[in-house]
Amino acid sequence: MGEFFAAALGFPVVVLSILLVVVVAYWLLVAFGAADADWVELDIGGVPATVGLSLLVVLSWFACLVGAVLLTPSTLLGAGVLAGSLVVGLVLTRLVMAPLKRLFPSDPPASRLDFVGRPCVIRTGRVTQTFGQAEVTAADGSSALVQVRQAGQDPLRAGSEALIFDYDADGEFFWVAPIWAGPTHTLGDH
Known part of the structure; x- marks a missing residue:
């Protein structure tokens, strides 16, 4: 367990770990009714921005953690792992959002x-x-x-x-x- 925390709190993963803490805190506030789930009025590929950005952070964090554990990067290689994990996170987020579009209809039904x-x-x-x-x-x-x-x-x-x-x-x-x-x-x- 110590290796996990060392990797999660070491460079480059720590950059995304901070964002992950923000995302988890936000969704906990939404779950308890202290925040609105639609605080960003944008949509990314038919999915609300809050969902899309949360997926991007989680998937990028996981990719960065895997890259950091497998490569044990130096500072320069760590920056490459961080950039690569953002690209991987973006691609995976787009793939995951495609089926999620059905859960978020864009127009209310006619009445x-x-x-x-x-x-x-x-x-x-x-x-x-x-x-x-x-x-x-x-x-x-x-x-x-x-x-x-x-x-x-x-x-x-x-x-x-x-x-x-x-x-x-x-x-x-x-x-x-x-x-x-x-x-x-x-x-x-x-």
């Missing part, structure tokens, strides 16, 4: 609530409290035909525009209200 607040075009002859359909365009440019209802008696007819303002999950329809352009005035009108 019907995404349509709330969007304009729509009425496609049925009328919209009542119990009947109606409209076409709405999603943020990605795709369109959908949805069931709509209105609380009032406004004349919502085919081709008129309305605003989706709520979703009724029980009835699986959207509440809409007409979009009124209002009166138009020119400079000559008083």
